Amino acid sequence: MPDAPELPPNEWWRTAVIYQIYPRSFADSDGDGVGDLRGATGRLEHVRDLGAAAVWLSPIYRSPMADFGYDIADHSDVDPLFGTLDDADALIARAHEIGLKVLLDFVPNHTSDRHPWFAESRSSTDNPKRSWYVWRPGDRPPNGWIAAFGDQVPAWTRDPTTDEWYLHSFLPQQPDLNWDEPAVEAAMHAVLRFWLRRGVDGFRIDVAHAIGKDPDLRDNEPGRSHKEDWPSVHPRLAGIRRVLEEFDGDRVAVGEVYLLDQHRLAPYVTTGDELHLAHNFVFLNLPWSSERFRDVVDEFEELTRDGGWPAWCLNNHDHSRTATRYGWARARVAAMLVLTLRGTPFLFQGEELGLTDVPIGPQRIVDVDGRDPERAPIPWEPPSEAGPGAGFSTGEPWLPVHPDAEHLAVSVQAQDTGSTLTFYRELLRLRAATPALHSGTYRPVTAPPDVYAFMREHEGRRVLVALNFAPFARPLPAEAAGGRLLLLSTHADPGEGELAADEGRIIKLGDG
Numbered sequence: 001m002p003d004a005p006e007l008p009p010n011e012w013w014r015t016a017v018i019y020q021i022y023p024r025s026f027a028d029s030d031g032d033g034v035g036d037l038r039g040a041t042g043r044l045e046h047v048r049d050l051g052a053a054a055v056w057l058s059p060i061y062r063s064p065m066a067d068f069g070y071d072i073a074d075h076s077d078v079d080p081l082f083g084t085l086d087d088a089d090a091l092i093a094r095a096h097e098i099g100l101k102v103l104l105d106f107v108p109n110h111t112s113d114r115h116p117w118f119a120e121s122r123s124s125t126d127n128p129k130r131s132w133y134v135w136r137p138g139d140r141p142p143n144g145w146i147a148a149f150g151d152q153v154p155a156w157t158r159d160p161t162t163d164e165w166y167l168h169s170f171l172p173q174q175p176d177l178n179w180d181e182p183a184v185e186a187a188m189h190a191v192l193r194f195w196l197r198r199g200v201d202g203f204r205i206d207v208a209h210a211i212g213k214d215p216d217l218r219d220n221e222p223g224r225s226h227k228e229d230w231p232s233v234h235p236r237l238a239g240i241r242r243v244l245e246e247f248d249g250d251r252v253a254v255g256e257v258y259l260l261d262q263h264r265l266a267p268y269v270t271t272g273d274e275l276h277l278a279h280n281f282v283f284l285n286l287p288w289s290s291e292r293f294r295d296v297v298d299e300f301e302e303l304t305r306d307g308g309w310p311a312w313c314l315n316n317h318d319h320s321r322t323a324t325r326y327g328w329a330r331a332r333v334a335a336m337l338v339l340t341l342r343g344t345p346f347l348f349q350g351e352e353l354g355l356t357d358v359p360i361g362p363q364r365i366v367d368v369d370g371r372d373p374e375r376a377p378i379p380w381e382p383p384s385e386a387g388p389g390a391g392f393s394t395g396e397p398w399l400p401v402h403p404d405a406e407h408l409a410v411s412v413q414a415q416d417t418g419s420t421l422t423f424y425r426e427l428l429r430l431r432a433a434t435p436a437l438h439s440g441t442y443r444p445v446t447a448p449p450d451v452y453a454f455m456r457e458h459e460g461r462r463v464l465v466a467l468n469f470a471p472f473a474r475p476l477p478a479e480a481a482g483g484r485l486l487l488l489s490t491h492a493d494p495g496e497g498e499l500a501a502d503e504g505r506i507i508k509l510g511d512g
């Protein structure tokens with residue numbers, strides 16, 4: 001018998017499934033075609049019924065929307081497009097009433113160029129807020145740094161007011177804050193406290209790995225970006241964590257740590273005084289390969305052996321959906337993987353419906369980085385009943401609804417025992433009811449080629465997960481031989497023996 005696994009500390013976010021709401025595309029209450037907070041509040045039951053424990057809302061703050069809210073002009077107010085502060089309070093209250101926690105997006109790396117801080121900062125070289133952003137004089141950009149959006153766009157723009165260059169790691173409308181300036185850190189901590197006092201349960205921290213830059217402003221070497229993972233990031237994240245710890249109730253910090261090397265990712269969650277969770281983009285970007293997934297999970301398990309809790313996701317508002325990347329059948333296998341690994345799973349609105357990306361005609365492209373397709377609105381009811389807005393909006397949705405909304409709509413899938421929504425609900429229910437799945441140890445299991453199998457174990461109770469990545473049948477791993485009970489399959493009529501093409505199975509082993 002292996003050693004009895006230690007129970008993890010009793011923090012809610014370890015056993016939770018966290019559901020990302022992209023407010024623009026979730027539910028529109030006022031018919032302007034853009035989702036809003038009242039709309040979202042009215043649909044929170046969907047998240048509860050799915051079995052998630054928390055929602056993370058992409059930015060709701062005042063914004064000119066150059067990057068759809070990731071360009072913030074006032075951190076302490078809600079954008080009128082989304083509603084009011086009262087609406088935010090009402091959403092938080094309603095969520096708590098029905099047992100959901102609420103995470104907001106916190107965007108520390110940059111503000112909008114319309115933020116009053118930047119207006120002051122750009123106004124003169126001796127303005128007290130000049131040092132809140134990164135300014136350099138000169139005839140040419142200070143170095144060759146490239147912005148994240150656009151085709152080789154320089155990360156520096158010359159501002160005519162003072163003829164100096166300011167840094168923007170993303171759009172020119174998103175100037176980078178200067179975290180070397182203590183007043184910036186203090187101001188951003190005040191933002192956190194503002195929302196923590198309003199009752200939010202934590203934050204997803206946008207580009208968390210970017211809030212420290214190369215202090216010498218050197219040109220990037222191959223494989224090393226000016227904004228990735230500089231040592232100064234770590235004490236800054238620890239500072240954010242300390243602010244969260246001023247409040248009771250296990251407030252949680254989840255980082256978007258976009259590093260494609262798990263050795264660099266792990267320290268963000270293993271030291272115990274920085275992030276609680278960090279999204280793993282090595283995992284999110286994997287091709288459909290049992291070996292690749294297994295290797296990445298095993299490596300991260302090894303790296304977090306002495307502490308650190310993984311956070312797995314395969315979808316978010318910046319990435320093509322799994323149903324498009326991997327195909328519909330495999331997307332179910334992918335969901336089973338995300339929801340049965342050791343760690344906290346994050347789901348992106350609509351994946352529970354099996355939504356694919358919705359192509360947008362060239363004349364409709366609205367996002368700077370081609371991310372419209374995965375942001376298509378949620379179809380709540382079939383258009384034949386609710387009109388062309390599919391229950392998302394009574395107006396014209398800002399992005400087209402899915403062409404198959406008639407069948408994919410929530411209300412339709414909720415009635416169908418074979419639907420993707422029903423499958424997700426069963427998967428989340430099983431996970432919640434099975435301590436091995438939400439709190440157990442993880443051990444990879446020897447399996448035939450194309451099959452990724454692992455054991456989860458809690459207090460002697462063992463559950464085997466076997467995922468067939470091949471488009472043809474594959475044998476079950478030998479360890480499944482003692483399996484007593486099929487708990488769930490991605491397939492409606494799973495066989496007794498082999499795994500069918502693109503099938504995932506969860507099997508209970510032994511008598512436990």
Ligand code: GLC
Nearest residue numbers: 067070170206207256317318
């Ligand atoms: C993060 C967000 C993305 C945004 C970018 C800049 O990657 O997820 O949507 O555009 O940061 O804030």
